[in-house]
Amino acid sequence: MSELRIDRHDREAICAAPMFSALPQEAIDSLLGQSELQLQPRRTMLFEQDEPASAFYLVLDGWVKLFRMTVSGDEAVVGVFARGDCIAEVPCLTGGHYPVSAEVVADARLLAVPARGIAELTRASPGIGLAMLASTSLHLRKLVDQIEELKARTGPQRLANFLVELAPVKQGPCTIALPYEKLLIAGRLGMKPESLSRAFQRLQSVGVRINHNTIAVGDIARLAEFAGRERLMAFRCPGFRVGCAPG
Amino acid sequence: MSELRIDRHDREAICAAPMFSALPQEAIDSLLGQSELQLQPRRTMLFEQDEPASAFYLVLDGWVKLFRMTVSGDEAVVGVFARGDCIAEVPCLTGGHYPVSAEVVADARLLAVPARGIAELTRASPGIGLAMLASTSLHLRKLVDQIEELKARTGPQRLANFLVELAPVKQGPCTIALPYEKLLIAGRLGMKPESLSRAFQRLQSVGVRINHNTIAVGDIARLAEFAGRERLMAFRCPGFRVGCAPG
DNA sequence: GCCAACGCTTGACTGAAGTCAAGAATGGGG
DNA sequence: CCCCATTCTTGACTTCAGTCAAGCGTTGGC
Numbered sequence: 386m387s388e389l390r391i392d393r394h395d396r397e398a399i400c401a402a403p404m405f406s407a408l409p410q411e412a413i414d415s416l417l418g419q420s421e422l423q424l425q426p427r428r429t430m431l432f433e434q435d436e437p438a439s440a441f442y443l444v445l446d447g448w449v450k451l452f453r454m455t456v457s458g459d460e461a462v463v464g465v466f467a468r469g470d471c472i473a474e475v476p477c478l479t480g481g482h483y484p485v486s487a488e489v490v491a492d493a494r495l496l497a498v499p500a501r502g503i504a505e506l507t508r509a510s511p512g513i514g515l516a517m518l519a520s521t522s523l524h525l526r527k528l529v530d531q532i533e534e535l536k537a538r539t540g541p542q543r544l545a546n547f548l549v550e551l552a553p554v555k556q557g558p559c560t561i562a563l564p565y566e567k568l569l570i571a572g573r574l575g576m577k578p579e580s581l582s583r584a585f586q587r588l589q590s591v592g593v594r595i596n597h598n599t600i601a602v603g604d605i606a607r608l609a610e611f612a613g614r615e616r617l618m619a620f621r622c623p624g625f626r627v628g629c630a631p632g
Numbered sequence: 633m634s635e636l637r638i639d640r641h642d643r644e645a646i647c648a649a650p651m652f653s654a655l656p657q658e659a660i661d662s663l664l665g666q667s668e669l670q671l672q673p674r675r676t677m678l679f680e681q682d683e684p685a686s687a688f689y690l691v692l693d694g695w696v697k698l699f700r701m702t703v704s705g706d707e708a709v710v711g712v713f714a715r716g717d718c719i720a721e722v723p724c725l726t727g728g729h730y731p732v733s734a735e736v737v738a739d740a741r742l743l744a745v746p747a748r749g750i751a752e753l754t755r756a757s758p759g760i761g762l763a764m765l766a767s768t769s770l771h772l773r774k775l776v777d778q779i780e781e782l783k784a785r786t787g788p789q790r791l792a793n794f795l796v797e798l799a800p801v802k803q804g805p806c807t808i809a810l811p812y813e814k815l816l817i818a819g820r821l822g823m824k825p826e827s828l829s830r831a832f833q834r835l836q837s838v839g840v841r842i843n844h845n846t847i848a849v850g851d852i853a854r855l856a857e858f859a860g861r862e863r864l865m866a867f868r869c870p871g872f873r874v875g876c877a878p879g
Numbered sequence: 880g881c882c883a884a885c886g887c888t889t890g891a892c893t894g895a896a897g898t899c900a901a902g903a904a905t906g907g908g909g
Numbered sequence: 910c911c912c913c914a915t916t917c918t919t920g921a922c923t924t925c926a927g928t929c930a931a932g933c934g935t936t937g938g939c
Binding site for chain 2: 516521525528532536537613
């Protein structure tokens with residue numbers, strides 16, 4: 386729709402993406418020639434689950450959420466993607482359908498690469514299959530990480546881990562600006578907003594202060610240790626009894 | 633170790649695997665020539681997480697479990713693979729490390745394809761990158777399915793779904809033989825053996841009878857419907873009270 | 880044939896997280 | 910400016926699943 390140009394800055398981001406980095410310059414040029422720069426406002430859909438894959442996207446700015454609608458109507462967030470991330474390149478190349486839906490959750494600038502473009506390129510420059518595999522490999526890892534996380538960590542631990550990944554430092558104190566709304570963070574971490582609130586509260590006991598969108602961490606290393614802890618059963622009150630005695 | 637031959641029957645299974653099906657006959661021959669047929673008994677490891685990927689495996693018989701050890705020492709099962717399934721082809725091709733560990737959980741016959749073999753083949757027959765992408769695409773889908781399942785379904789629902797996938801029919805009654813031990817099924821479904829036991833009990837109310845390793849289902853369609861239900865809060869007894877009255 | 884090991888089940892209890900409902904805070908739109 | 914919608918927080922309650930412990934049944938070794 387809009388006449389937008391790819392500037393030098395964007396070009397860097399594009400070339401750094403795993404799926405482009407292994408390609409020769411002219412292959413990239415060819416793809417960029419067919420691609421379109423899009424501005425998509427928040428709350429718009431890039432594509433819906435089960436549609437035939439017609440294009441893949443590279444995020445230049447903003448945030449995009451990948452999710453599935455479950456039978457019961459609520460959504461399962463599969464990932465949230467930012468600048469430099471590539472979305473749906475696999476179904477595009479294999480000629481399949483999108484396995485998830487994609488929604489813009491913060492006004493985004495995107496590079497949309499049409500599927501037919503890749504199909505051609507594949508014949509012209511055969512190495513591209515391998516290049517994409519590198520990209521896919523990353524996605525696989527992330528999904529496996531997510532499964533491990535869901536199976537083995539509690540809500541507060543997942544949140545702690547999320548914060549550690551966002552943190553600019555490896556140890557010592559720091560402050561973190563939450564990248565998007567808590568509603569979405571909750572989805573990303575596989576819990577309800579109420580549970581997220583409580584998870585934040587719990588983290589106060591390991592030196593985390595919350596103020597709207599900014600988080601102050603006393604010691605990142607301590608937070609990281611908490612995230613990896615073996616299913617926190619801390620906070621046990623010794624002589625505590627519940628309800629009425631039996632009999 | 634053993635001098636085993638690939639018979640016609642195995643060849644069929646190999647050619648049907650997504651990552652081989654798109655390859656020309658001579659490419660397959662070349663790979664098979666370098667590969668080794670292995671017999672691996674139960675409880676042996678194929679590879680460990682973080683080892684450099686030296687070979688990938690195609691399962692011809694038996695069952696192989698992929699998992700991760702968590703910091704706390706218990707394992708998160710990422711998948712359980714059977715005849716026709718391909719394991720670890722991606723890290724092999726991209727020259728990375730295994731992202732998970734693999735253990736044989738039922739005596740297995742495996743085709744082990746060395747990594748260097750693929751590297752060569754990649755240069756000789758450039759389409760192979762795409763072929764593998766097809767295979768990878770499947771893995772991605774399965775992982776996404778698993779994440780959705782963990783996030784949106786209860787234990788009994790996951791079990792119901794597991795049974796439905798095993799069932800030979802789409803509706804009506806049938807009996808199912810559990811493919812491996814309940815201990816492993818529990819892992820695969822992301823719960824403890826105790827919880828699995830209870831999940832089986834719950835399923836009795838939707839027409840499931842359990843007898844050791846064989847499951848009798850009254851109506852598969854009913855079970856499938858239960859699996860997709862919106863977080864079963866069924867089975868509430870109207871006038872039921874627990875424990876002692878308050879005050 | 881006995882005993883130990885293992886896989887599985889059961890019960891009682893605890894803690895984790897979803898639900899429902901009510902309110903505070905924020906942020907546009909008219 | 911006010912109003913309404915959205916987001917976030919809090920509280921009370923319920924359900925789900927893990928833990929601990931005991932018990933049953935099968936299997937395999939001696």
